[in-house]
Amino acid sequence: MKSTLHTLVVALLFCTYNSYSKTDPKNNSDGTNKSGYAYAVNISKINSKYSEIACTTFRNKLVIVSSKKIGGLGNGIDPATNLPYTDLFCTDIKAYGELSRPLLFSRILNTKANEGQVTFSPDEHTIYYTRSERSNSLNYKLYKADLEKDSYGNWVNEVELSVSNDNYSVENPHVSQDGKYLYFSSNMKGGYGGFDIYKAEIFEDGTIGEPENLGDIVNTTEDEKYPHTAKNGKELFFSSKGHDSVGGYDIFLSRVINSKYKTPRNLGLSVNSKKDEVGFIFIDEEKGVFSSNKGNKNDAFNMYRFKSREIYNELKGIVISEEEKILPHSIVILLDSEGNEIERQITNKDATYSFKIRPYLDYQIKVLKDGYEDYTLSFESEEKKLNAILKLLAK
Numbered sequence: 001m002k003s004t005l006h007t008l009v010v011a012l013l014f015c016t017y018n019s020y021s022k023t024d025p026k027n028n029s030d031g032t033n034k035s036g037y038a039y040a041v042n043i044s045k046i047n048s049k050y051s052e053i054a055c056t057t058f059r060n061k062l063v064i065v066s067s068k069k070i071g072g073l074g075n076g077i078d079p080a081t082n083l084p085y086t087d088l089f090c091t092d093i094k095a096y097g098e099l100s101r102p103l104l105f106s107r108i109l110n111t112k113a114n115e116g117q118v119t120f121s122p123d124e125h126t127i128y129y130t131r132s133e134r135s136n137s138l139n140y141k142l143y144k145a146d147l148e149k150d151s152y153g154n155w156v157n158e159v160e161l162s163v164s165n166d167n168y169s170v171e172n173p174h175v176s177q178d179g180k181y182l183y184f185s186s187n188m189k190g191g192y193g194g195f196d197i198y199k200a201e202i203f204e205d206g207t208i209g210e211p212e213n214l215g216d217i218v219n220t221t222e223d224e225k226y227p228h229t230a231k232n233g234k235e236l237f238f239s240s241k242g243h244d245s246v247g248g249y250d251i252f253l254s255r256v257i258n259s260k261y262k263t264p265r266n267l268g269l270s271v272n273s274k275k276d277e278v279g280f281i282f283i284d285e286e287k288g289v290f291s292s293n294k295g296n297k298n299d300a301f302n303m304y305r306f307k308s309r310e311i312y313n314e315l316k317g318i319v320i321s322e323e324e325k326i327l328p329h330s331i332v333i334l335l336d337s338e339g340n341e342i343e344r345q346i347t348n349k350d351a352t353y354s355f356k357i358r359p360y361l362d363y364q365i366k367v368l369k370d371g372y373e374d375y376t377l378s379f380e381s382e383e384k385k386l387n388a389i390l391k392l393l394a395k
Contacts (some may be wrong), residue, residue, distance in 0.1 A: 032246060033268025035253045036360050037308045041270050044289065044303040046091060046102060050083065051301035053279040053291045055117045056174070061090040062283065063105055063118055064303070075112055080137045086114045088129075093283055108155045109145070116140045117172045117226075117279075122179040126206050127155060130171055142170040142184065144206055163200065163211055171195070172226045175202070176233065182208050183227035183236075193221035197238055217261045218254055225249070226278050229256075231285055236261065239278045247274030251290060255361070257337055265360060271306065279303075312356040313381060319351045319367055326351035330369040337362035357381050 033039075046052065050068040057063065067084040075085040088105035104110055109118075109129060114137050116130030125147045130140040141164035145155040163170055168188040175182055181199045188196075188211075196219040201209035218224060220242030228237045234256050239249040243264050250272040252264035271277060273294040278301065280290040286308055291301040319330040332353040333344040342363075345353045357363060359381050367375045 031268075032266050032272070033270070034265035034360060035267045036265075036311055036358050037253075037267075038311055039267065039270045040307045041304050042306075044305050047302040049298070049300060051291070051293075052089075052102075052303045053117075053301050054281050054289045054303060055088075055279075056119050056281060057093065057283060058090070058120055058124060060093060062093045062289070064089045064091065064102060065115060065117060066102070068102070076134075078114060078134075078137050085112065085134070085137075086116070088115045088118065106153055106155065108153070113137075114140075117174075119173045119175045119182070121175055121202075121206070122177070128161075128173045128175065128182060130173060132169075136166070138169065139166065140169045140171045141165075142173060146206070161208060163208065169195075174227050174229065176229050177231060178233060183229070184211075185223075185225040185227065186211070192216055192219045194223035194241075195225050197224045197227045199227075214261060217263060223249070226280065228281050230282055237267075237280045238264075239276075239280070240264070246272045248276035249278050251277045251280045257362075275299075276301075311359060313359050315355045315357050315363075315365075315381075317353055317365075319347055319353070319369070321372070327369055327372070330367055333366040333368070335364040335366060337364075339364065 048066070048068045050066055052064050052066045052068070055063045055065060065086050066089055067086045068089070069084060075087065077083065078085050087110045089102035090105040091102045109115065111131065113134055114132040116132065118127055118129040120127050127145050127147070129143050129145070131143060132138065132140045142161045143158060144161055145158040148154040148156045165188070168186055170184055170186045173182055173184045180202060182202050183197060183199045185195045185197050187194060191213060197214045198211040199214065200211045203209065213219065218236070218238070220240065222240060222242035224238055224240045224242065226239040229235065230237065236254045236256055237251060238254070239251055241249055243250070243252055243266070246266070246269065251267045253267060254264040255262040266272060271290065273292060275292060275294040277290055277292045280288065282288040287306065289303050289305050291303050293299045293301045296302065317332075319327045319332065321327055328347055328349045328351045330347045330351065331344060332347060334342045334355045334357070336342055343355060345355070347353050362378070362380050365377045
């Protein structure tokens with residue numbers, strides 16, 4: 001009969017916050033940052049006295065919503081906000097950190113109404129955009145248009161999508177990285193309170209299916225807005241007044257595993273403040289922008305740029321037998337929460353192993369050794385030090 005294989009894990013989650021790169025920004029873990037990333041943040045140089053909130057990218061340009069004026073001309077004042085009606089602007093992003101002076105994005109899409117957030121299909125041939133009419137400027141509706149073939153910016157076939165309604169607002173559209181889903185926020189009936197985040201399937205003709213509320217893991221009785229999925233498609237970023245925010249809207253991250261959303265985690269004080277942080281988007285794999293009204297007496301939103309890096313902890317352990325005999329040359333396999341192999345090692349003569357892992361994720365460790373039963377351990381990584389010894393009882 002085979003002996004049961006045991007695993008003695010010393011310092012199961014020894015928190016070192018190793019970056020494994022000397023060029024990454026300094027670690028800025030502050031106790032509130034539970035995202036698994038560190039962020040280096042700087043204010044953008046293109047801000048005005050009006051709000052600037054980024055939407056997305058289009059043809060290497062950053063698309064922005066703002067009530068700023070061009071050439072001293074204005075579109076009138078919205079009595080609901082006491083600010084000029086908003087338009088869409090764009091700025092070159094090839095010189096990251098020194099964004100060019102914003103220009104109006106589209107003479108076709110910019111109207112005398114309030115222009116809201118926009119998003120594009122992955123091929124950039126379809127735009128989904130929001131707009132509120134002057135007669136009801138706080139109620140946004142969702143529209144779709146197509147880019148005319150071989151044109152630079154001639155948007156045609158404009159249509160209002162079925163999710164729009166006079167009785168509620170549809171805001172902050174975002175197309176997932178694979179182009180399969182359209183995320184948005186809305187205060188439609190049937191939610192958990194205030195604005196919730198929804199997603200709807202995008203069909204081949206560009207129309208969308210029935211909206212699906214993301215549920216009470218993401219949504220709270222407070223407001224949730226500005227959904228944005230990361231390039232890897234496995235992380236949802238959004239702004240919320242709930243989830244014990246530092247103050248006002250904070251930006252949170254929820255990991256997506258098997259189409260289910262994990263508990264949202266705060267991005268920390270390098271990003272969030274006691275004021276409002278919104279419009280968090282990635283420009284590439286590491287860099288992006290968000291907006292905050294911190295430090296502004298008139299509550300206008302300034303745009304900030306960020307660079308993120310992954311944080312890693314170190315997992316150390318030793319493989320022993322039931323009789324507490326060390327077992328060198330054991331195969332130790334690190335798996336993710338879905339059972340996919342990340343890395344494997346063969347223990348050396350002292351039977352130890354070591355992996356770098358991301359905090360706040362679910363993992364499995366599988367141990368194989370000739371003459372012993374296979375053993376698998378599931379665990380969730382944390383940020384705190386845990387000098388724990390795990391010794392399993394014999395079967």
